[in-house]
Amino acid sequence: MPYILGTNFLETQFVKSALESFYGVGPKVSQRLMARYYIHPTAKIGALKQQQIMAIQEDLSNMTIGNDARRILKDTIMRLKEMGTYRGRRHALNLPVRGQNTRSQIVTARKHNRIVDRTHG
Amino acid sequence: MPPLPGPRWALRTSLDAFHSQWLLNSSLAVPAAQKSAFSTTSLLSARAAATAPPPKPRRQENTPVKGVRKTYSVKKARKVSTAKPPGPGERKAMRKRIILSNTNALEVQGLKKLEKEMFAGGKELKELSGKMMGLEDNTIDQLKAVQAFQPRQGWKMFRWPSVLMRKEAVDVGHALQNAENNKTSFRRVLVGDKHSGKSVLMLQAQAMAFLKGWVVIPIPDAQELTVAHTAYAPLPESDPPIYVQKNYTAELLTKISNANQAILSTMVLSQQHKLPIPVQNNISLDRFASLGARDPELAYPFFIALWKELTMPSQEGDGMQRRPVMLALDNLQHVMRPSEYLDPDLNKIHAHDLALVKHFMDHLCGSKPLPNGGAVLAALSESNRLKTKELDYLIKRNEALAAGPLMPEQTMPLWSPFAKMDEKIEASMADVEILRLKGLSREEARSIMEYWALSGLLRQKVTEAFVGEKWTLAGGGNLGEMEKAAVGMRV
Incomplete structure (x- = not known):
């Protein structure tokens, strides 16, 4: 059960999914990380060498992920709000920020446009 | 039976209307002042309004109510499967399984x-x-x-x-x-x-x-x-x-x-x-x-x-x-x-x-x-x-x-510039x-069809005409197509 950044992963888990479990690591970042250490897309955690795990861990620790990335997002939204921008207002109201119609479907906006995004945390 | 439209029904309704009109107009009707023994002053109602808690703001139509779905949905009963799920690699093994013998097929003598x-x-x-x-x-x-x-x-x-x-x-x-x-x-x-x-x-x-x-x-x-x-x-x-x-x-x-x-x-x-x-x-x-x-x-x-x-x-x-x-x-x-x-x-x-x-x-x-x-x-x-x-x-x-x-009419294949x-x-x-x-030649096609017939998989008689038909249908003796046409298909 290897540890990566303090999280314990099952050996049978895909490396890709393990990496993407960190907030701020998506398909592009995980692909780049895996290509850097010659890990193929269907590799499992158990197949990694200790050296590769250490290298990935070091890379991840130098990246803005997890709570740091969340804080940046939150600060950006707060900044918009405090400046009194339209986008800030829309965030504060849990409404779509980028000009979408609000007549019928804004469920996703209600989830994600909050000042504190509860779906990612 | 529902009342039929006709002279009797029309007379009944007109009588009812006349009766109610007569009650209103006649001296038998009660005067307005005698209808109740008391009256409600405007002061009392004003006081009640002043002491009442402020009215709740009416909920706007677009604001969602927690826990209430807007759309109609019926939850389907989840089907619980009792079958054992295939183990890791089991499905691939089934897909790649090679069967090299069919005991129902006849053994080809010689x-x-x-x-x-x-x-x-x-x-x-x-x-x-x-x-x-x-x-x-x-x-x-x-x-x-x-x-x-x-x-x-x-x-x-x-x-x-x-x-x-x-x-x-x-x-x-x-x-x-x-x-x-x-x-x-x-x-x-x-x-x-x-x-x-x-x-x-x-x-x-x-x-x-x-x-x-x-x-x-x-x-x-x-x-x-x-x-x-x-x-x-x-x-x-x-x-x-x-x-x-x-x-x-x-x-x-x-x-x-x-x-x-x-x-x-x-x-x-x-x-x-x-x-x-x-x-x-x-x-x-x-x-x-x-x-x-x-x-x-x-x-x-x-x-x-x-x-x-x-x-x-x-x-x-x-x-x-x-x-x-x-x-x-x-x-x-x-x-x-x-x-x-x-x-x-x-x-x-x-x-x-x-x-x-x-x-x-x-x-x-x-x-x-x-x-x-x-x-x-x-x-x-x-x-x-x-x-x-x-x-x-x-x-x-x-x-x-x-x-x-190259023959005069032929050209050499060229790569796109x-x-x-x-x-x-x-x-x-x-x-x-x-x-x-x-494709196979006719002789080869005949040879393999005889083998299919001896294996009991081809029920027809292998004649020149039959071989020719299948050979032609298979695009000039394409082996796989012939097998499909003759063995794979049952008429």
């Missing part, structure tokens, strides 16, 4: 088997032309080990795996004999329509190689090398980088060791190799291969050492003897393009930069010789077809070159001949 002795000289082989031949037990085991049988090939319908020695198969047999005698390499790319028998011809070539005591090194599905499903890493100190697939190499060594055990066990290690672990000096090559297969980290150095051993020139007399080698690869298109593997700059790694593919291609194009003779065969796949325009062009070009001088040619692919196909499989 079916001869392909034997070692048939390949001693060219004469016996010629006599086999157009005949159905069964495969020996040992050969079947060896072919299974190299994964030459494929589930889609219809082996499961017959009592015993048998092959038709079509003209091309006999020609390949002769060519293998020549390659062994002259210590040259027989290099061909097998092409042809879908279901024309490319993979089965490859199987026949491997069967003949096993019978002749050759060493067969198989890549049964080139797709497995390039779809990025197996581990890869650059070979240290290789520039430009060559990528090693250690797990696949270990599997390959297992296949080599299992399939060629009989012949490899007669050979022993003759040289010192740079290996990560110490190895006994006179270890037999089959044990050497299985030792390398045990640990993926060891696999590639062991594979290279094994190849060096196999391609050591045989010595005269009682000296070290080595046998010819056959390299066989199916689904060639998949290795004639960039693979799905990525390098650190996120560029796709070209399939020819993968060590095993490169090894095969070096021998296919003839840049590396086979000192003891041998064959390098690659087959295209039309069922799992990838569009590789370079390969398609190079096949046409090589065919045109091999056909000799607007497209870039992949140099690696061009180099690998520079000097390879193409073996194009066309």
Whole structure:
């Protein structure tokens, strides 16, 4: 059960999914990380060498992920709000920020446009 | 009964209306002042309004209420399956399962088997032309080990795996004999329509190689090398980088060791190799291969050492003897393009930069010789077809070159001046001949239909007319189509 950044992963888990479990690591970042250490897309955690795990861990620790990335997002939204921008207002109201119609479907906006995004945390 | 519209009903309603009007107008009606004994002042109601809590703001229509769905939805009852889910790898095993015998099919009396002795000289082989031949037990085991049988090939319908020695198969047999005698390499790319028998011809070539005591090194599905499903890493100190697939190499060594055990066990290690672990000096090559297969980290150095051993020139007399080698690869298109593997700059790694593919291609194009003779065969796949325009062009070009001088009305195939040619692919196909499989001849078609009839799978009488009909329906004797039309379909 290897540890990566303090999280314990099952050996049978895909490396890709393990990496993407960190907030701020998506398909592009995980692909780049895996290509850097010659890990193929269907590799499992158990197949990694200790050296590769250490290298990935070091890379991840130098990246803005997890709570740091969340804080940046939150600060950006707060900044918009405090400046009194339209986008800030829309965030504060849990409404779509980028000009979408609000007549019928804004469920996703209600989830994600909050000042504190509860779906990612 | 509902009241019928008519004079009586009309009279009744008009009477009711008159009665109520009369009550209102007559002195019998109660005056307004006497209706109640008290009256409500405006002061009281004003006081009540002042002391009442402020009215709740009315909920706006768009604001959602927690826990209340806006849309109508009925939750379906979840179906609970009591069946046991398939274990890891079970479904793939089912998909790839090879069935080589059908006990319901009749045993074909007098079916001869392909034997070692048939390949001693060219004469016996010629006599086999157009005949159905069964495969020996040992050969079947060896072919299974190299994964030459494929589930889609219809082996499961017959009592015993048998092959038709079509003209091309006999020609390949002769060519293998020549390659062994002259210590040259027989290099061909097998092409042809879908279901024309490319993979089965490859199987026949491997069967003949096993019978002749050759060493067969198989890549049964080139797709497995390039779809990025197996581990890869650059070979240290290789520039430009060559990528090693250690797990696949270990599997390959297992296949080599299992399939060629009989012949490899007669050979022993003759040289010192740079290996990560110490190895006994006179270890037999089959044990050497299985030792390398045990640990993926060891696999590639062991594979290279094994190849060096196999391609050591045989010595005269009682000296070290080595046998010819056959390299066989199916689904060639998949290795004639960039693979799905990525390098650190996120560029796709070209399939020819993968060590095993490169090894095969070096021998296919003839840049590396086979000192003891041998064959390098690659087959295209039309069922799992990838569009590789370079390969398609190079096949046409090589065919045109091999056909000799052009007739006046013919033109040489030309590569598009607007497209870039992949140099690696061009180099690998520079000097390879193409073996194009066309339909069977009528005689061959008749021979195989008689075999189907004797197996009890074809109920009709095999006459000239019947053979001709099926031959024509199958687009001029396409073997797979004929089998579909005659055996697969029941009328």
